[in-house]
Structures are given as C-alpha cells and as structure tokens.
Amino acid sequence: xxxxxxxxxxxxxxxxxxxxxxxxxxxxxxxxxxxxxxxxxxxxxxxxxxxxxxxxxxxxxxxxxxxxxxxxxxxxxxxxxxxxxxxxxxxxxxxxxxxxxxxxxxxxxxxxxxxxxxxxxxxxxxxxxxxxxxxxxxxxxxxxxxxxxxxxxxxxxxxxxxxxxxxxxxxxxxxxxxxxxxxxxxxxxxxxxxxxxxxxxxxxxxxxxxxxxxxxxxxxxx
Amino acid sequence: xxxxxxxxxxxxxxxxxxxxxxxxxxxxxxxxxxxxxxxxxxxxxxxxxxxxxxxxxxxxxxxxxxxxxxxxxxxxxxxxxxxxxxxxxxxxxxxxxxxxxxxxxxxxxxxxxxxxxxxxxxxxxxxxxxxxxxxxxxxxxxxxxxxxxxxxxxxxxxxxxxxxxxxxxxxxxxxxxxxxxxxxxxxxxxxxxxxxxxxxxxxxxxxxxxxxxxxxxxxxxxxxxxxxxxxxxxxxxxxxxxxxxxxxxxxxxxxxxxxxxxxxxxxxxxxxxxxxxxxxxxxxxxxxxxxxxxxxxxxxxxxxxxxx
Ligand code: SF4
Ligand code: SF4
Numbered sequence: 410x411x412x413x414x415x416x417x418x419x420x421x422x423x424x425x426x427x428x429x430x431x432x433x434x435x436x437x438x439x440x441x442x443x444x445x446x447x448x449x450x451x452x453x454x455x456x457x458x459x460x461x462x463x464x465x466x467x468x469x470x471x472x473x474x475x476x477x478x479x480x481x482x483x484x485x486x487x488x489x490x491x492x493x494x495x496x497x498x499x500x501x502x503x504x505x506x507x508x509x510x511x512x513x514x515x516x517x518x519x520x521x522x523x524x525x526x527x528x529x530x531x532x533x534x535x536x537x538x539x540x541x542x543x544x545x546x547x548x549x550x551x552x553x554x555x556x557x558x559x560x561x562x563x564x565x566x567x568x569x570x571x572x573x574x575x576x577x578x579x580x581x582x583x584x585x586x587x588x589x590x591x592x593x594x595x596x597x598x599x600x601x602x603x604x605x606x607x608x609x610x611x612x613x614x615x616x617x618x619x620x621x622x623x624x625x626x627x628x629x630x631x
Numbered sequence: 632x633x634x635x636x637x638x639x640x641x642x643x644x645x646x647x648x649x650x651x652x653x654x655x656x657x658x659x660x661x662x663x664x665x666x667x668x669x670x671x672x673x674x675x676x677x678x679x680x681x682x683x684x685x686x687x688x689x690x691x692x693x694x695x696x697x698x699x700x701x702x703x704x705x706x707x708x709x710x711x712x713x714x715x716x717x718x719x720x721x722x723x724x725x726x727x728x729x730x731x732x733x734x735x736x737x738x739x740x741x742x743x744x745x746x747x748x749x750x751x752x753x754x755x756x757x758x759x760x761x762x763x764x765x766x767x768x769x770x771x772x773x774x775x776x777x778x779x780x781x782x783x784x785x786x787x788x789x790x791x792x793x794x795x796x797x798x799x800x801x802x803x804x805x806x807x808x809x810x811x812x813x814x815x816x817x818x819x820x821x822x823x824x825x826x827x828x829x830x831x832x833x834x835x836x837x838x839x840x841x842x843x844x845x846x847x848x849x850x851x852x853x854x855x856x857x858x859x860x861x862x863x864x865x866x867x868x869x870x871x872x873x874x875x876x877x878x879x880x881x882x883x884x885x886x887x888x889x890x891x892x893x894x895x896x897x898x899x900x901x902x903x904x905x906x907x908x909x910x911x912x913x914x915x916x917x918x919x920x921x922x923x924x925x926x927x928x929x930x931x932x933x934x935x936x937x938x939x
Contacts (some may be wrong), residue, residue: 563739567760568806570739571794572868579868580744592799604805610761
C-alpha cells in the first residue's frame with residue numbers, strides 16, 4: 410500500500426488560514442490502513458483545526474467527508490454537491506488522491522494534509538516499512554523475493570556493500586541490510602548459486618527514466 | 632598487458648606492488664594535492680585519489696588525478712556510483728584517459744548519510760559490479776555501456792574494493808568472484824587488523840582460484856592513537872579491529888603510540904607477505920601520508936622496481 414503521515418498542524422493551518430469554509434476529505438484505502446487519512450483521522454484533524462482557529466477568535470467551518478477511493482474519478486464525483494459551498498479543499502489522501510481532486514475541481518484551491526511516503530507493508534502494529542519503488546521491471550524473482558532497489562540504501566543489485574554489519578545496514582542499526590535478508594532467504598531455499606549470477610545494469614525506462622508513466626490496457630480502455 | 636598502467640606492469644612482473652592514497656582537499660588548493668603526492672614519490676607505484684570520500688565534497692578525483700599525473704606520478708582515479716550516472720561516469724573516464732590516467736577504482740561509495748550533505752540524493756544508477764562491467768566493455772569491446780562505438784577507447788586497468796570483514800562473511804568470497812566475473816583486474820581490500828580472518832578469507836579466495844584471476848592488494852592503515860583504534864573498532868561499519876590491537880595501543884604511553892602503530896603495521900605487512908595470493912599492499916595513511924615512506928622502507932618494500 411501507499412503510506413503517508415499527517416503533515417505538521419502548523420503547515421496545514423498556514424494553507425487554510427485565508428479561508429472560512431473548508432471541505433476536509435479522507436480516503437478509505439491505503440491512508441486508512443496506515444492511520445494517516447481515513448475517517449478517524451479526518452475527525453481528529455477537523456477538531457484540531459477548529460480548536461486552533463477558535464483560539465485565534467476565528468470560526469472555521471469544516472465539512473468532513475471520506476471517500477471510498479480518492480484516486481478514482483467515479484468516487485470523486487460524489488463531492489460535486491459539497492464543493493460548491495466551500496472556499497477550499499483539504500485532502501488527507503495520498504498525492505494521487507489530492508491530484509485527482511485538483512483535476513476534477515479546477516476552480517477550488519486544494520491542499521494536501523498528509524505527506525505521502527512510500528509503497529510499503531506493515532511490519533507490526535504501528536510500523537510500516539518501504540518495500541517497493543515501482544521500478545517497473547520487478548527483480549524479486551531473482552533476488553529471493555526481497556527488493557534490493559527499495560530496501561538496500563545504495564540500491565545495489567549484486568550483493569552487499571562493505572558496510573553490512575550483523576544483518577544491519579551501514580546507515581543505521583534500525584535498518585535491515587537488504588542483502589543479508591536476500592542471502593538468508595536464498596540459503597533457506599537452497600538457492601545460493603543464484604547469488605553469483607550478475608544482474609546487469611538496469612534499464613530504468615520502465616521506471617522513472619522515461620518520464621511520467623502510464624498504463625494503457627487496450628482491452629479495457631474506452 | 633591490457634593497459635599502459637604502471638601498476639599493471641609492476642604486478643605482472645611479479646613484484647609486490649605498493650599503492651597509497653591521497654585524499655583531495657576541500658577547496659581549490661592544488662598545492663595541497665602536490666604536497667601530499669610529493670611525499671609518496673618513489674615509495675609507491677601508484678596513488679589512489681579518493682572520490683568525495685566519506686561523502687564529503689572535495690576537489691574531484693578526476694582533477695586531483697590530473698594534477699598528480701602532471702607531476703609524473705601514477706594516479707588511481709577512484710570513482711563512486713553514488714555521485715554520477717552512467718553518462719557522467721563514462722565521460723569522465725574518457726576525459727581522464729585523455730589526460731593519461733589509465734588506472735581506476737570502481738566503488739559504490741559511502742552513503743551520503745555519513746557526509747556533510749546528508750540531504751543529497753545518491754545516484755546509484757549502476758552498482759559497483761555493473762560499473763566494472765561497463766569499464767571493461769569500454770576497454771575490451773570499445774563500446775559505451777549503451778552500445779555505441781567509442782573512438783579511441785580508454786584502456787583502463789580496473790580495480791575494485793573488497794571487504795573481507797563485512798557481513799555476511801560467507802558471502803565475501805562469492806562477492807569477489809562476482810567482481811572477477813565482471814572483469815576486475817585488481818582488488819584493494821579494507822584495512823586489515825584481524826589477520827586471522829583475512830587469512831581465512833584468502834584461503835576461500837585461493838580455493839576458487841580467484842587470486843589467479845585478479846591481483847589482491849592487502850589494505851593497511853597505520854593506527855596513530857589508541858583513540859583511533861577504539862573509534863575504528865566501534866564506530867566504522869565493516870571495520871574489524873580486534874581487542875588485542877586496541878590493548879596493544881593502550882599498553883604504550885601516549886607519546887609512543889604512533890610508533891607502536893607503525894610497528895603493528897610493519898608486522899602485519901611482514902605476515903601478509905607470506906600469504907599466498909597477496910600481490911601487494913595498499914597503504915592508507917589518512918592525513919598521515921608522511922609516514923608512508925617509513926612504512927615502505929621498514930617493511931622491506933623499498934626501493935620500488937623501476938618499470939617504465
Ligand atoms: S524490483 Fe522494482 S518492482 Fe520489484 S519490488 Fe523492487 S522496486 Fe518494486
Ligand atoms: S549495508 Fe546492506 S542495505 Fe545497506 S547499503 Fe550496504 S548492502 Fe545495502
């Protein structure tokens with residue numbers, strides 16, 4: 410999933426300071442799962458903002474709404490009736506959701522309330538970690554199912570650097586060394602020989618190198 | 632002979648090679664490069680020129696290598712994948728070769744996290760093994776990584792690093808095997824303090840015949856003080872300083888520690904000379920270059936062979 414964290418309150422306040430009526434929208438997908446921008450977080454942020462503005466003697470009107478999926482035009486359409494009466498929109502979705510709102514409502518200022526972080530997975534309650542960088546040509550089949558692009562701090566495709574120590578990455582004892590993980594897994598699978606195959610220099614075009622990416626499925630596209 | 636590299640010639644002649652290192656200055660002070668390199672003249676076969684070492688901005692390795700080449704010495708231009716994509720690397724390689732630089736070291740580099748620009752984005756377009764492949768392709772096939780022909784291809788003698796002390800240990804010989812398969816000509820190792828472990832690694836290297844496919848230069852760094860020994864033991868990732876070494880340094884009075892450090896270093900060289908497969912020494916006396924001649928002499932590696 411896509412992970413996110415709420416922006417500092419002060420930054421959000423600065424965005425909406427000029428406005429009276431705000432539409433605050435959450436998203437029911439990834440940002441709900443990582444507790445950054447779901448219905449609950451929309452409620453909390455709404456109260457925080459109202460309290461903060463009240464202290465300054467200002468009455469901020471916030472309308473709250475959480476969409477099934479903010480990155481999907483079909484659901485964004487639901488907002489049409491709510492948007493007219495507000496001065497600005499504050500979105501708690503990931504960057505994709507925010508931009509979808511911008512695209513649909515051309516005449517309304519739209520602001521992000523979260524920082525979109527990475528594609529990751531939950532390691533345990535309250536902890537998410539990066540797993541994939543969307544390189545567009547997945548190597549997991551040859552690296553024991555562990556991504557060296559997203560999980561090695563130097564993006565090394567052919568083995569651990571000289572800084573790997575006791576299973577941890579040289580940059581921090583809190584970061585697992587991806588190559589230790591890869592090696593452990595290859596060993597567990599009896600596939601140690603795999604390690605010696607050289608992964609050639611990556612063609613980054615399926616990734617970001619060829620500019621913004623798009624998928625067109627002829628069978629589905631209208 | 633694959634190249635005109637003096638280092639290659641010395642190694643090929645069967646002599647133990649000696650290299651050392653010159654870290655470029657943090658400013659436009661070419662005289663500092665000359666000063667450091669001058670101390671090494673006559674005592675080493677080639678001089679490594681580091682590339683933004685520890686992820687701190689310094690005079691470029693390319694520029695400092697040119698200065699050293701102009702002094703009539705032989706630079707080993709280091710290059711890290713952290714700061715350049717494959718276009719920039721290849722253009723610097725043909726540029727350096729055009730200035731008479733024919734020996735280089737392909738590295739991934741320390742993470743920006745360690746330096747003075749931790750906010751910088753590392754490039755890592757290719758990794759160190761793909762880097763070796765690229766330089767070999769430029770030399771042996773006369774082609775750029777992208778496939779186009781190079782006019783007068785750069786004939787680089789290709790080096791890389793190996794750290795026998797990093798984890799997982801069991802992968803360290805295989806990692807070298809990959810560099811050999813990629814086309815590396817010589818290896819400079821991480822500084823060796825744990826000689827037993829190094830010998831164990833070398834045994835694995837010999838088992839696979841890797842010492843016959845590339846020249847291995849053992850890394851040596853003299854320790855100045857017990858503080859430095861402790862720091863390297865505890866703070867530097869991938870460094871293995873056994874407690875005995877720290878204790879030995881701590882066992883002599885402060886004013887004698889530098890001398891003791893040199894002694895340890897000379898003893899290490901003597902022992903490593905006996906290790907089959909060690910083709911020479913890479914003496915990294917960081918900000919202590921003036922001690923290199925003394926080490927080289929005491930270790931019986933002086934005079935250097937005169938090979939044109
Ligand atoms: S190899 Fe690429 S697609 Fe596969 S997990 Fe890593 S970044 Fe994602
Ligand atoms: S320690 Fe491991 S994860 Fe960290 S940069 Fe080196 S190889 Fe990559």
